[in-house]
Every structure is written in C-alpha cells, then in structure tokens.
Amino acid sequence: MMEITEGSHAIAEAVRLCRPQVISAYPITPQTHIVEALADFVANCQLDAEYITVENELSALSACIGASAAGSRTYSATTSQGLALMFEVCFNAAGMRLPIIMSIANRALGAPLSIWNDQQDSISLRDSGWLQFYAEDNQEATDLHLLAYKVAEDHSIQLPAFVCFDGFILSHTYEPVDMLTQEDVDKYLPKFNPYERLDAADPISFGMYATPEYYPEFRYEMDQAQKRAKDVIAKAGKEFGTMFGRDYSALIEGYRLEDADTAIVAMGSICGTIKDAIDEMRVEGKKVGLLKIRVFRPFPSEEIAKMLSHVKRVAVLDKNISLGAKGATVIEVRDALYGSSIPVKGYVLGLGGRDVRKKDIKEIVALSEKGQGDIFYGLRKELI
Amino acid sequence: MRELRIHGRGGQGSVTAAELIAVAAFEGGVFAQAFPAFGVERRGAPVQAFVRFDDKKIRKRSQVYEPDYIIVQDSTLIKDVNVFMGVKQGGIVIVNTEKKPDYKVPNGVKLITIDATSIALKAIGLPITNTSLMGAFAAATGEIQFSALEKALNHRFPKELAAKNIDAARVAFDIVKGAA
Amino acid sequence: MALAVGCRARPGKARDNKTGSWRVFKPVFDHEKCSKCGMCSTLCPEGCIHEDAEGFFDPDYTYCKGCGICANECPKEAIAMKQEEK
Numbered sequence: 001m002m003e004i005t006e007g008s009h010a011i012a013e014a015v016r017l018c019r020p021q022v023i024s025a026y027p028i029t030p031q032t033h034i035v036e037a038l039a040d041f042v043a044n045c046q047l048d049a050e051y052i053t054v055e056n057e058l059s060a061l062s063a064c065i066g067a068s069a070a071g072s073r074t075y076s077a078t079t080s081q082g083l084a085l086m087f088e089v090c091f092n093a094a095g096m097r098l099p100i101i102m103s104i105a106n107r108a109l110g111a112p113l114s115i116w117n118d119q120q121d122s123i124s125l126r127d128s129g130w131l132q133f134y135a136e137d138n139q140e141a142t143d144l145h146l147l148a149y150k151v152a153e154d155h156s157i158q159l160p161a162f163v164c165f166d167g168f169i170l171s172h173t174y175e176p177v178d179m180l181t182q183e184d185v186d187k188y189l190p191k192f193n194p195y196e197r198l199d200a201a202d203p204i205s206f207g208m209y210a211t212p213e214y215y216p217e218f219r220y221e222m223d224q225a226q227k228r229a230k231d232v233i234a235k236a237g238k239e240f241g242t243m244f245g246r247d248y249s250a251l252i253e254g255y256r257l258e259d260a261d262t263a264i265v266a267m268g269s270i271c272g273t274i275k276d277a278i279d280e281m282r283v284e285g286k287k288v289g290l291l292k293i294r295v296f297r298p299f300p301s302e303e304i305a306k307m308l309s310h311v312k313r314v315a316v317l318d319k320n321i322s323l324g325a326k327g328a329t330v331i332e333v334r335d336a337l338y339g340s341s342i343p344v345k346g347y348v349l350g351l352g353g354r355d356v357r358k359k360d361i362k363e364i365v366a367l368s369e370k371g372q373g374d375i376f377y378g379l380r381k382e383l384i
Numbered sequence: 385m386r387e388l389r390i391h392g393r394g395g396q397g398s399v400t401a402a403e404l405i406a407v408a409a410f411e412g413g414v415f416a417q418a419f420p421a422f423g424v425e426r427r428g429a430p431v432q433a434f435v436r437f438d439d440k441k442i443r444k445r446s447q448v449y450e451p452d453y454i455i456v457q458d459s460t461l462i463k464d465v466n467v468f469m470g471v472k473q474g475g476i477v478i479v480n481t482e483k484k485p486d487y488k489v490p491n492g493v494k495l496i497t498i499d500a501t502s503i504a505l506k507a508i509g510l511p512i513t514n515t516s517l518m519g520a521f522a523a524a525t526g527e528i529q530f531s532a533l534e535k536a537l538n539h540r541f542p543k544e545l546a547a548k549n550i551d552a553a554r555v556a557f558d559i560v561k562g563a564a
Numbered sequence: 565m566a567l568a569v570g571c572r573a574r575p576g577k578a579r580d581n582k583t584g585s586w587r588v589f590k591p592v593f594d595h596e597k598c599s600k601c602g603m604c605s606t607l608c609p610e611g612c613i614h615e616d617a618e619g620f621f622d623p624d625y626t627y628c629k630g631c632g633i634c635a636n637e638c639p640k641e642a643i644a645m646k647q648e649e650k
Contacts, residue, residue: 004406004407004410004411004416006403030422115422115423116422116423137443166445168419168420168422168423169419169445172419172420172422173417173418173419173445174402174403174406174407174416174417174418174419175406175415175416175417175418175442176410176415176416269445270445271443272442272443272444272445273443273444273445273446275443276443276444353422353423355446355447356445356446357446357449358444358446
C-alpha cells in the first residue's frame with residue numbers, strides 16, 4: 001500500500017518486516033531515526049528481536065558478528081565516522097562470511113566535521129568484501145533491504161551487505177513508498193537458514209587464522225562469492241519483480257540511454273535529479289542518457305561496458321574522491337571500458353552535502369562535450 | 385511541478401509543517417515530497433523546509449530555488465534572510481505578521497499576510513504558528529484540501545492537541561478564503 | 565582439501581600438530597623435590613603438563629616442545645632440562 005512517510009521510517013519498517021532476530025547499532029546522524037524506530041518496535045513488541053545497546057559502532061558490529069555466527073538474522077545501521085570505527089570489524093564480518101545487513105545513511109567523513117551527504121563512507125570500504133547496494137529513492141532504499149538479505153544469506157554467497165542511501169536527502173525526506181505487508185515479506189524472505197552456526201553442543205570457531213599457504217585462497221573465495229552474487233541478485237531481483245512489480249534483477253539501469261551520445265554514470269539519489277535534467281536536455285535536442293549503478297559491489301564491469309558500447313562520451317559523477325587519484329566510480333568505469341575509444345571523464349561533486357541541481361548536470365554534460373573533466377566540479381574559486 | 389519553501393526559525397515547526405503539507409497533498413491524490421534544509425536545527429536559527437507537488441513521481445532532489453509558494457513563519461526573518469529569493473511570477477507568499485508590510489514582494493507575486501501568532505495563541509495557547517499557516521496555505525493555493533490537512537493533523541498528534549491545531553488551521557483557512 | 569567457508573574450524577586442531585618433535589632440551593621432573601604446586605602445569609604454553617593420581621605433574625612428550633618455561637618457573641627447582649637424545 002502506498003504511504004507517505006519519512007525515508008528512515010520506511011526503512012525501519014522494511015527492516016522490521018525482514019524479522020531480524022538481533023539488532024545492534026549505535027545512533028549517529030543521519031541514521032538515528034532508523035535505529036530509534038527499531039528500538040521502539042522492539043520495546044513495543046512489534047518486533048521479536050534482541051536490541052543490544054552498545055558503547056560504540058565497533059561493538060555494535062562485533063555484537064552482530066557473534067549473533068550472526070550463532071545463527072541469527074542480524075541487522076545494524078550506521079554512517080560516516082561510525083562506519084570508519086567499524087573498519088576492522090567489517091573485514092572480519094566479511095571474512096567470516098556472515099550475512100549481516102547494514103543500512104548506510106551515506107555521509108561525508110571528517111575532518112572537517114560534516115554531517116551532510118556524500119558517499120565517501122561506504123565507498124571507502126569497497127575492498128572489505130561487503131556487497132554494496134545504492135538506492136535512488138526511498139522505494140529502492142526499503143526494497144533493497146529485502147533483496148540484500150535474500151542474496152547475502154544464499155549459501156553460495158554468504159557475504160554481508162551494505163544498503164546505502166543518501167543521508168538526509170533520502171533518510172529525512174517524506175515521499176510516497178509502497179509498503180509491503182508481513183505476509184508479502186514472509187513469502188519472499190524465508191527464515192534464515194545458516195550454513196553453519198555456533199553451537200555449544202557441537203563447537204566450531206569462525207575466522208581462524210590462515211598462514212600464507214592458505215590466506216590468498218580465502219580472499220579468492222570471497223572474490224568468487226562476490227562474482228557469483230551477480231547471478232543471485234539477478235534471480236532474487238527478478239523474483240522481487242514477479243512478486244511485487246519492481247524488478248531489481250539488473251545491477252545497472254539505463255535511462256534514455258539507447259540512442260544517447262553522452263552517457264552520465266551515477267549512483268544514489270542524484271539519479272533522480274539527473275533524469276529530470278535529461279528530460280529537459282532531450283527537449284533541447286541533446287541526446288543524453290543515464291546509466292545508474294545500483295550495485296557497486298560486485299562491480300558490474302561487463303554490464304557497463306555493454307550498455308555504454310554505443311555512446312560517444314561518458315561523464316561519471318562521483319560523490320567521493322580517492323584523494324591523490326580520482327573518484328572511485330570513474331576509475332572502475334574507465335577500467336570497464338578499457339580498450340574502447342570512448343572518452344570517459346570524471347566529475348567529483350556533491351561532497352559534504354553540496355547541493356546538486358539540474359543546471360549542474362547540464363553544465364557537466366557541456367563540459368564533457370568539450371572533453372573537459374577529471375575535475376572537482378563546482379568549486380568555489382574564491383575559497384581556493 | 386509546484387514547489388513550496390518554508391522559512392522559519394528552529395523550534396517553530398517548519399519541518400513538521402512541510403511534512404504535514406506533503407502528507408495532506410498525498411492524501412489528496414498527488415505525489416508530494418517534503419524535506420528540510422539539513423543540519424541547521426538550532427532553536428531560533430533561520431531554517432528552511434521544502435515541499436514539492438506533482439501529478440507524477442517526483443525525482444528531483446535538489447533544494448528549492450525557484451518556489452511557486454513561500455511561507456514565512458516569522459516576519460522578523462525578512463530582514464535577516466532573503467526569503468523572497470527566486471519566487472516565480474504568479475507565485476504566492478504567505479507571511480505571518482500582525483503588521484502592515486513595510487517590505488515589497490517581487491512584481492507579479494501575491495502577498496498574503498496573516499496574524500498566525502494571535503490565532504495560535506487563542507486556539508492552542510502557544511505561539512506555534514505552523515498549523516495556522518498550513519490552513520492559510522490550503523486556502524491560498526488549493527494545493528491541499530482542508531479535510532486532508534485535518535486528517536494529517538489527526539494522524540500526527542494526540543486527539544486533544546490535534547483538535548486545537550485543527551481549530552487554528554480552520555480560523556486561518558477561513559480568514560484567507562474570506563479575503564479572496 | 566577444500567577450504568572451510570569463512571575459515572571455520574572444529575576444535576582440536578592443535579592436537580594434529582605434534583610439537584614434541586621440535587624438542588631439543590627435555591624437561592625431566594624429579595618427584596622427590598616436587599611440592600605439587602602445579603605452577604609448571606599453569607604456565608606450560610602447550611598445556612601438556614598433567615597431574616597424576618598422586619598429585620605429581622608430568623609432561624606429555626608428544627606435545628612438549630622443550631621450551632623450558634616449567635623448569636625456569638619451578639620454585640623447587642625440581643625440573644631439569646636435559647639434552648634430547650635423538
């Protein structure tokens with residue numbers, strides 16, 4: 001049923017319907033409304049789960065590791081510095097192959113302190129082994145939690161997943177969302193069936209140590225699981241579409257891309273603004289299209305290369321910057337297109353909550369037509 | 385697409401107003417989107433909140449720079465902030481004030497003043513002006529039905545508080561309707 | 565042998581590693597001097613020193629790697645490290 005509600009509340013409700021058995025999280029702006037709502041659900045007996053309060057994010061995710069290893073469906077949520085504090089635990093959760101789902105209300109990293117949106121936080125953990133989903137709107141932000149559990153818990157995958165959505169821009173926005181019922185979600189997402197679990201009667205250790213004779217093979221197996229996730233996402237995304245009418249089988253989505261000369265590549269809530277800008281540019285006769293990346297890990301290299309094979313130029317927007325190099329997405333898109341003659345330019349924008357408008361998208365398209373790019377877009381010259 | 389920008393001060397309920405207007409608009413069958421200008425939630429500090437209305441799904445996420453409608457919760461903001469910036473021709477500006485305006489809105493923009501503070505003090509007993517201004521907005525723009533606003537308020541607040549706020553909204557609604 | 569997913573392991577793996585073969589010096593326990601304090605058993609890094617029915621302690625030479633911590637810590641100097649005869 002369509003309801004108009006705050007993004008955070010829609011996400012909390014979706015998480016509730018996934019029936020997590022253990023939740024452990026530490027509040028941090030702009031994620032707070034989500035964990036507040038979940039704590040309320042538990043306190044009001046609307047969700048039969050253990051809500052473990054902890055002293056910080058490192059402990060929150062550590063608690064989730066224990067709970068997940070013991071065979072519980074677990075959930076956490078964080079952002080920015082909170083995610084940074086979990087850095088070590090993120091690698092452990094993935095290495096132990098525990099299907100923990102964590103919401104990331106994307107926010108910039110300090111210093112300087114910024115509570116506003118960009119995607120530096122989750123992007124900085126792209127090598128940790130977690131699957132990474134990025135939502136364009138609150139509908140996707142809610143739906144992707146179901147998809148994430150389904151994929152992560154698949155025995156051929158067994159990896160944790162981030163469900164990322166832009167902090168404030170989505171988390172604090174009221175907009176209509178089609179909310180699923182418990183019956184719907186139960187049909188789609190069966191009970192967690194752990195591949196192995198901690199059991200005092202039949203003890204087992206998780207994440208033992210591996211000498212150089214074994215370690216590379218463990219990383220290889222994780223990489224293989226990431227790559228297998230493409231097919232599992234396709235299958236689980238299609239099933240979601242069959243059941244609820246929203247098909248998430250594709251890791252990437254094109255918008256007016258079929259006949260486009262200029263392709264914009266982007267991720268997250270900015271895609272909505274880009275679509276509006278594209279419609280306006282199309283009226284002006286400019287053949288512009290969008291390639292939206294919904295799944296950043298596993299990275300859909302082949303899919304991107306195929307979808308962009310016909311365009312004349314590619315403009316990649318990054319709400320992150322690998323300082324001393326480029327935005328993470330442009331590096332990977334350029335790698336995906338290696339060997340083709342299509343020019344790929346990167347534009348770092350929207351850092352620390354800098355607003356991105358339709359006119360900015362149009363300016364970037366104009367810059368890419370002139371072959372200008374690989375820049376921080378929209379810098380205030382007077383400050384430099 | 386029509387866009388509304390609400391100017392207020394932290395604590396005056398601008399964000400709540402934006403949310404409730406969006407809820408009421410959605411209730412009336414249109415797509416709506418409401419969000420605050422993030423991160424400035426300190427009591428007394430100038431704040432903004434935004435609402436978009438459209439017949440189709442709203443995709444745009446940037447802040448509102450060229451509003452069709454503006455609500456100013458507190459006329460003291462006018463000297464601090466350029467509250468009329470970017471307002472569209474044919475737009476409507478609603479200002480909470482008991483005074484005659486000593487400022488000018490841009491040409492082709494309609495100015496409606498209403499003493500929402502007095503209405504709120506009388507109906508609610510507190511100078512919480514956002515619900516009165518929602519009533520005025522409903523009457524001035526037709527973007528939301530009064531019945532939908534009533535429903536949104538009932539959903540948001542406990543019964544007694546909702547009733548007081550609905551009273552405040554109705555008084556403002558009637559004044560603006562009467563003046564039109 | 566295929567890897568265990570997530571580097572998971574059942575307990576008892578340490579038993580497979582028979583560290584007794586590493587030994588160069590062998591602790592020899594003199595029960596005449598022993599006060600049965602159990603310090604050797606507590607401090608043994610291999611956990612291979614066990615108490616017998618009379619309360620005396622003896623190492624399991626399958627796992628004793630000859631580190632000498634027991635001999636060093638024994639308050640009664642009841643443990644002597646002797647060159648291993650191999």
